[in-house]
Amino acid sequence: MYAKILHRIKNMGFRKKITGISLAISLIPVILLGIFSYGQMRSLMLERESLALRETLRQETDHLNYKLESYLSALNLICWNEGIRTSLSKDYETNVDMYLAYRDVIDPMFLTVRSLNRDITSISVYTDNHMNPHGNVLRPLEEAAGEAWFDQACRSTAPFFQISEDGRSILLLCQFYYKYVPYTNILCMTIDLASALDTADSLFEDNYGFLMASAEGESLFRFTNISGEAAADMPDSGALTQEGISRDYLVESSALEDTDWRLYLYRPVEEAAAAIRQITYIVLFMILVCILLVSCTSAGLSRLVVHPLEQLSSYIAKVESGNYEFTITSDSTDEVGRLIEAFRKMTANLNHLVNEVLRAKIAQQKYELKILQSQINPHFLYNSLSLINGKAIMAGQQDISQMARLLSTFYRTMLNKGSSITTVESELENTKAYISIQRMMHSDSFDVTYDIAGDVLSFPILNLLLQPLAENAIIHGLDHKETPGKGVLSVSCYREGEDIVFKVMDNGCGMPEEECTRILSADSRGYGVKNVHQRVCLYYGPGYGLSYRSTNGMGTCAVLRVSDSLPPSE
Structure with a gap:
């Protein structure tokens, strides 16, 4: 994976590399700063929220401590009231005396305490004194024997708090202390739990939880106002009473x-x-703005740095394709500017050398052509062919007469009076004569069709360009045809823009695709074709020449493209 990434980076364009490096160098500090700022802001907001929780909880604790203290004060008011103590510890001789104790001492005290503290819902005394039960105010001690708090109340005279079994009330219990009294009296004050914790549901507007738990972690009272996904993940009371409870909750x-x-x-x-989301969005927006600015700056700087190199690369590609006719300049004096200037001088020298070589090769081919043409004595050849033609006519041999005329036409147009320039019409006349001779030699085993545009006949071209293509199509195409049917040779010529295009097609044996390219460059069976291609490229320049398309077993199409005007040197 790493090797693939490294390979892709190496193959990236130089401008992309410069832009990427600039972006990385510029954006990494910005992104790190944004992440650090977000972390710091989040930490500060959580710390502030923890302080708010701590302060709110302190106020609630003070409020509840005050209430518990008031409950204890009410209990002490009863437990240490001499009238109450006496009424609960004496032996009554008559029910009247007991009634008077209820009416004048116990009931007024209990009513006074309850009226002063509305959270107290009931006050009961459980006693083993032989007193008649009096509603919920005075009950036999044995009725409390099954309560969870009974054993603790009997063992100690210190007051203590207990949650009722239904979880709705706080029980404040205390045993009356008597030094010389044999009776046991337990005071049970019932306090409404919801009234005692009346502010627990308004500590915050929403999304918070409040829990009162025992030392063992048992939930005594709980209020939650949490909605959404947080409600589904809300911790239980056992988890809340442990340190480091949850990374999802702040707890005090x-x-x-x-x-x-x-x-x-x-x-x-x-x-x-959530309080820092707006700040987070602002930070993210600023990071995006920084990314945009850095991207634009990096693109501009990379273009400033890389554009001369890209320009130089495009000129190198032109040189590679054989085009030396361009001018490259640079007003920079840095390393790239000096490189461009050195490349300009090199291409100028290379262009000069190439032109010298081309002129030398052109001159050499002209010289070789003239040598070839001079080897044939035109007058002797024409006279001999004329004599043959006359003898054939006298003997009634029309085929021989036609062959002599075709040969005369072929050599006349081929020699062209020693000139290397002819017209399209003359070149076509030469090719038609050659094809007719070949048809006679092949006993008309193939047909020929011509499609010649009339507006191209007068244009000048190099001579001996089309006949080698027809020769190659007959000898290497039609002569090796294996498919059924008669061979067909098609010759067409038309104008395309400022170019003249010749096409020679056959339905012969065809050739492999790689042969279409090799026939124009390497020494092969198509030496005449290679010579034509090189002559056209030398005379007309890049963009002109010969190309082949072929399907093995179906046929071949040769396309020759030349300019409708010769170079000035011609």
Whole structure:
């Protein structure tokens, strides 16, 4: 994987590399700074939220401590009231005396305490004194024997708090202390739990939880106002009473003074983090702006640096394709500017050398052509062919006469009075004469068709260009035809823009695709074709020459493209 990435980076364009490096160098600090800023802001917001939780919980703890203290004060008011103590510890001789104790001492005290503290829903005394039960105010001690708090109340005279079995009330219990009285009296004050914790449901507007738990972690009271996904992941009371409870919640706890109970206040971390979302969006927007600015700057700088190199690369590609006719300049004096100037001088020298070589090769081919033409004595040849033609006519041999005329036409147009320039009409006349001779030699085993545009006949071209193509099509194409049917040779010529296009097609044996390219460059069976291609390229320049298309077993198409005007040197 790493090797693939490295390979892809190596093959990237130089401009992309410069842009990428600039972006990386510029954006990494920006992104790191943005991440650091977000982390710091999140940490500060969570710390601020923790302080808010801590302060709110402190106020709630103080409020509840005050209430518990008021309950204890009410209990002490009863337990240490001499009238109450006496009424509960004496032996009554008559029911009247007991009634008077209820009416004048016990009931007024209990009513006074309840009227002063509306959270107290009932006050009961459980006694083993032989007193008649009096509603819920005075009950036999044996009725409390099955309560969870009974054993602790009997063992100690210290007041303590207990949650009722239904979880709706706080029980404040205390045994009356008597030094010389044999009776056991237990005071049970019932306090409405919801009234005692009346502010627990308004500590925050929403998304928070409040828990009161025992020292063992048992939930005594719980209020939650959490919605959404956080509600599904809300921790239980056991988890809240452990340190490091959850990374999803902020939790603060506080102990109550007069009990072993603890209060817990918690909120989802996401609720606290929501306050920094707007700041986060601003930071992200600034990062995006920085990325945009850095991208534009990097693109501009990379273009400034890489554009001369790209220009130089395009000129190198032109040189590679054989085009030396261009001018490259640079007003820069840095390393790239000096490189461009050196390349300009090199291409100028190379262009000069190439032109010298081309002129030498052209002159050499002209010389070789003239040598070939001079080897034939035109007058002797024409006279001999004329004599043969006359004898054939006298003997009634029309085929021989036609062959003599065709040969005369072929050599006349081929020799062209020693000139290397002819017209399209003369070149076609030469090719037609050659094809007619070949048809006679092949006993008309193939047909020929011509499609010649009339507006191209007068244009000048190099001579001996088309006949080698027809010769190659007959000898290497039609002569090796294996498919059924008669061979067909097609010759067409038309004008295309400022070019003249010749096409020679046959339905012969065809050739492989790689042979179509090799026939124009390497020494092969098509030496005449290679010579034509080189002559056209030398005279007319890049963009002109010969090309082949062929399907093995179906035929071949040769396309020759020349300009409608000769170079000035011609």
